[in-house]
Amino acid sequence: MTSEMRALLEGLSKPQKTISPKYFYDERGSQLFDQITDLPEYYLTGAELEIMRDNVDAMAALIGKTASLIEFGSGSSLKTRILLEHLDDLAAYVPVDISQDHLWSSAEKIRAEFPGLDVLPVVADFTQSFALPTPDIMPVKNVVYFPGSTIGNFEHDEAVALLRVMYEEAGENGALLIGVDLQKDVGIISRAYNDSAGVTAAFNLNILRHLNTNFGANFNPDAFVHRASYDEGEGRIVIELVSQKNQFFEIGGKGFAIADGETILTEYSHKYTLDGFADMVSNVGFQVDQVWTDPAQLFSVQYCTRD
């Protein structure tokens, strides 16, 4: 049995059955995420794009010349294009993502849009160690780009571990440019994960289809419903799949029973205060040099260097 299957079975054997959110992202999951970014309720993308457009000159000046831009969880590289348009002398752009086909096609589009840019995609699970390619041109520094508030999908200890990997990737004179969603009115946050078109529900249920297709599971996606609720104490959205009846499923040769009303936890999405985020990155040796927010203070983009 692969270590990946062992980890999946371990998550499903916990008292709170759990599937890692990285399993949202097969090709269909990546497409559904792109649809989420267009939803009127999903304020995160619009706010982050606004911040990027309004402050890209300052960001480009901090990134400087001949850097290597390493993007974790690049998806469709939507926000990256704003940076790339203002960074014409990058040593390389290295998009890293677990969703293989989507990464290849996004990288192809970037190559076509930015001829001359050295685009070096890496298919990897960034929570495990992975090798980075060596660009033809020696970079002056590495800048890790982590937009979208994907950091929010990790619990505190996991987020710190991931920031530590980024700290190492950035190296001594490198930096981290990171998108971080902020705490705000609970209604705004809840609506972002309970959209009226049902795209987030489809995205959540797709995790079961992905495990059925690629990991030999036999979930019945029609017998689960999406639930997203805000935990004010923890400052996070909790995304679950709620079983609609007593039922069984199998994966990796192991059978599981799930009761009517019992849930599978598929994702947390943490919302930060600026102070809380600065404290967290200081645990790994980063200091926040610059914070940009949108006028409504929904979202932030932060530039961190080694302290």
Ligand code: SAH
């Ligand atoms: N950065 C983009 C996409 C965010 S969605 C944006 O801001 O719009 C999260 C992305 O991270 C997806 O593309 C998903 O495939 C990728 N991802 C999630 N977990 C991952 C992991 N463990 N390793 C690598 N990529 C991961």
Ligand code: AVI
């Ligand atoms: C990728 N990540 C930051 C998204 C979020 O908002 O936590 C994933 C998502 N889950 C449901 N909707 C969007």
